[in-house]
Amino acid sequence: MSSPQAVPVFDGHNDVLLRLKLSGHPSPERLFVDGDTVGHIDLPRAKKGGLAGGLCAIFVPSPQGFDANRDFIAPEQTQALATTLGMASLLFRIEAASNGGLKVCRSAADIRNAMADGAFASVLHFEGVEAFNTDLDALHVLHQSGLRSLGPVWSRPNSFAYGVPFRFPSTPDIGPGLTDAGKRLVKTCNELKVLVDLSHMNEQGFWDIAKITDAPLVASHSNAHTLCNHSRNLTDRQLDAIRDSGGLAGINFGVLFMRQDGVKNPDTDLSELVRHVDYMVDRMGIDHVAMGSDFDGTTIPAAMKDASDLQMLVNALRDAGYDQASLDKICHGNWIRVLEKTWGA
Structure with a gap:
């Protein structure tokens, strides 16, 4: 019996740009x-x-590094902007070097076309x-450069x-939710048709965004809190x-968010x-669950190396x-539908 045909996966989150930046490779x-x-x-x-394809994250590490047992401090803005521009440049350099193997996508049509051509459909996040x-x-300038998705915060x-x-x-x-500046950020993202990601938001911030936004609610890489009561998961x-x-939640492959x-x-x-x-399909329906691997950003099951x-x-x-039909929705269809509804194209 032949193996089942592979199902293309469009994924809600990866940290490959940070891994590559930290590699030290010339x-x-x-x-x-x-x-x-x-x-x-x-x-x-x-x-x-x-x-x-998927949302390729730009993440600026905290000055003290990663220690999940302590609260994190945000980097200073000037340094964060320099790091962000360097990582965005890396994504565009990958596109140029790939000879059509990777496409930076700015619309749902771009994603569909890239997938049809066998190119990695990358979204700057x-x-x-x-x-x-x-x-x-900076939001207005970077939107012109291809930014189509952002989370207002990481876990700090x-x-x-x-x-x-x-x-x-x-x-x-x-803790508290959005600041006044955060509320302006969400409204501006709505105007620019930039997706606002709810993963890494605390609960008050989640509800603040839900009250303001006119776009579908999206948590790109978060699991079910009922099954794993980690603060990063969704109630x-x-x-x-x-x-x-009409939004979605992307399943995070990180073992500490599922066990x-x-x-x-x-x-x-x-x-x-x-x-x-x-659990999430039973709770939300098949149209609202997707993939959000967190590849290159978390520890995943060793069986799937x-x-x-x-x-x-x-x-x-x-x-x-x-x-x-259900696999197509979970693996790519739901993401493309929600991005099209959010971006308007």
Whole structure:
């Protein structure tokens, strides 16, 4: 019996640009185009695993590095802007070096065309907007350069919102929500047709955005809090609001966001991911669940070592009873629909 046909995956979140920037390689764009042995994503591994594209995040690390046991400090704005421009430049250099293998997409039509051509459909996304002053001048300029999606915060306070710290066990109801500048940011994103990502928002910030925005609610890489009570996950009430807005939530592959014990243990079965998909589909409906891997940004199940193994998850979903139409929606259709509704094209 022949193997089932691969289902193309458009993914809600990856951190490959940061991994490449930190590699120290003199031409990091070549690592992506030619292939690498580090991390989760490059062009050859994406093609092998059916990863057809996704939101490529620009994230500026905190000055003290990553320590999930402490609260994070945001980088200074001038340094954050310089780092952001460097990583955006890297994405455009990858596009130039790829000979058509990667396309920076600015519309849903661009994504469809790139996928049809076998190109990696990349969307420029900011995970935290520490690069912006509250005047938002940089937002307007960077939107012209291709920025189509942003999360106001990563898991730390900035000028626009509080962000949800990494805590387990914990609800996401930690701290205040949007500042006045954050409310202006959301309204300006609506005007520019830039997606506002709710992952890494605390609960108050989530509801502040829900009151303001005229776009579908989207959490690009967050799981079900009922199944794993990590502060980064979504409560049932939040899942209901996403559904009612016509939005989506992207399933995060990070083991600490899916396990009931909240432990970062790579020896975690893919059935844990399927469990979150099942729960969120039951709660929100098949039209509102998608992929949000967090490739190159988190510890994923060891059985799925990188993007080349992505069809393992697709097959696990198929074995769990998802038919082809449902797989198409979860793997790419829901993202393209919501982006088209948000961007207007």
